[in-house]
Structures are given as structure tokens and as C-alpha cells.
Amino acid sequence: xxxxxxxxxxxxxxxxxxxxxxxxxxxxxxxxxxxxxxxxxxxxxxxxxxxxxxxxxxxxxxxxxxxxxxxxxxxxxxxxxxxxxxxxxxxxxxxxxxxxxxxxxxxxxxxxxxxxxxxxxxxxxxxxxxxxxxxxxxxxxxxxxxxxxxxxxxxxxxxxxxxxxxxxxxxxxxxxxxxxxxxxxxxxxxxxxxxxxxxxxxxxxxxxxxxxxxxxxxxxxxxxxxxxxxxxxxxxxxxxxxxxxxxxxxxxxxxxxxxxxxxxxxxxxxxxxxxxxxxxxxxxxxxx
Numbered sequence: 001x002x003x004x005x006x007x008x009x010x011x012x013x014x015x016x017x018x019x020x021x022x023x024x025x026x027x028x029x030x031x032x033x034x035x036x037x038x039x040x041x042x043x044x045x046x047x048x049x050x051x052x053x054x055x056x057x058x059x060x061x062x063x064x065x066x067x068x069x070x071x072x073x074x075x076x077x078x079x080x081x082x083x084x085x086x087x088x089x090x091x092x093x094x095x096x097x098x099x100x101x102x103x104x105x106x107x108x109x110x111x112x113x114x115x116x117x118x119x120x121x122x123x124x125x126x127x128x129x130x131x132x133x134x135x136x137x138x139x140x141x142x143x144x145x146x147x148x149x150x151x152x153x154x155x156x157x158x159x160x161x162x163x164x165x166x167x168x169x170x171x172x173x174x175x176x177x178x179x180x181x182x183x184x185x186x187x188x189x190x191x192x193x194x195x196x197x198x199x200x201x202x203x204x205x206x207x208x209x210x211x212x213x214x215x216x217x218x219x220x221x222x223x224x225x226x227x228x229x230x231x232x233x234x235x236x237x238x239x240x241x242x243x244x245x246x247x248x249x250x251x252x253x254x255x256x257x258x259x260x261x262x263x264x265x266x267x268x269x270x271x272x273x274x275x276x277x278x279x280x281x282x283x284x285x286x287x288x
Contacts, residue, residue, distance in 0.1 A: 001256070002033065004031060004084075004086070004263055006037075006268070007076060008270065009069060010066045014072070026268070027080045035087065038069040038087055038089065039091075040068070044063075047126065048123055077107055089120040091120055091121070092141075093121060093138040101148065104149065108178050118183075118184045119146065119185060122135075137164075140164070143195065143199060153180075155173060155175075183200050193224050194223070203221070204236045205217060205235070253282065266282065
């Protein structure tokens, strides 16, 4: 099992410690990957239902500053050499798919082929409204945006005309990525799981460190595999509320691996010795 770290791109740390410095520290500590979160704007009051809480309520302050996810990855790419870089998750339907494909290809080339993208349909209607993007049918736009991005990554996408997007003929989108950028579909709904199997290179799930449930994950991973028709799909699990709880997470890593989880993304300290200590605890959990 690979162990990835959440690279803070929100709150005070990116402004105080700096993303390049934190990325270097976590790479030197030995983490396999670094992942950033995504919000462009937040409303003063969130009225939309937050899908990752039982009561549907988002609890973080909405005046939290966010460094743009792709800018954060570009900064991390320039400061690191080995570690893989990803989004957990990027709200793809909020963005222009051709521009996103260009930005992703640029980061991938600059990093030597280290980019991986977790993508999702999104849940915050107020954010879509602020970007003048329809919240309705965002799932179908997510699927088409994935197809458009992959087409752009060939360097010469074919013309297309749909309800959502018109792309003229003879467009060149260069440079091409340095490698085939995987798209991991986020979400836990039956639709999201089927989408991950049908269209994604894998699935990116989320659970709290305080409520890790390998058996539920096993069933969700089976649903992805069924939709994939037996084709291999990678499973990445974002473990929230994990900062300061490496022992809690480590105790579950064997069961998570047995359920089919290939990689976890955990919250870790960004001070070097503390980051190394947490990683050793987590690796012991994998070995155990």
C-alpha cells in the first residue's frame, strides 16, 4: 500500500510555511504522493448539503483561504523530484475542459510525468453559481469533460458538438503530457461508483479516521469492479480527520489493504521530524 500525504493548500500554512517548502519536507520524509484540495470560492454561509457528513453540514470556516489546486501542484512540482502529485478531488465541471487539459499537461511535463487527478462532480451549488456554471447536469458534464481532457492530451483532439460543449476541428493542444494522466473519480453514490468503473482509471473514496469501515469500502470497490467489467481499477482513499492520529490509521491499514485499497491519503504534520515519525508509524501498520 502506498502512503500519500495531504499537502495543505488551504488555511494559514500555505501562507506561512509556503507550499514549496512543505512539499520538499514531505517528499524528503518519504511519502509516496502529495495531494491538494479544491475550492475556487466559498459562500459566507454554506446552504448546500455536504455529502461527507451524516448531518449534511460542512463545518470548516468559509473564510478559509485556498491556494488554487493547480497552482499549488505547479509550485510543488518545481520543488520536488520524486513524489507523485494529485488532486483529491478537483471539481472538474466547474472548469473549462480544454483549459484544464492544458494546465494539467503543463504540470505533468514540468514534473516529469508525476501528475494524477482525482475528479468529481461537486456538491457546492453556491460555488457553481459564483463561477456562472450550471449546477444541474454536472454529472454528465463531468463525464464529457473527462473525455475532452483525454482527447486534448493526444495533442490533436477531434471536433465535437454536444449539448455541453462545441470544439472546432483542427485544434492543437500542446504540449502533450509526459505520461498518461490517470483520472480517479470521486464520490460514494451508486452513480459515482459506476462512473469510476466505466470511465475512470480508478476510484477516490473518503472516510474519516474516526470511522474507518473496511467492509463498506470492500462493497464499494466491488461495485466499481463490476462496472469496470473486470478491467483493473486503482483505489485511493482520502482519510480525513487523521492529523495527530497515525496510530488510529495504522491499526486499520491491513484491513483496508485486504478490502482493496491501494493507497491512502492522510493528514500529516509538515515539520520534518514529526512527518517522518508519522510515516514510520503508518508503514509499521502496513507491515503489520
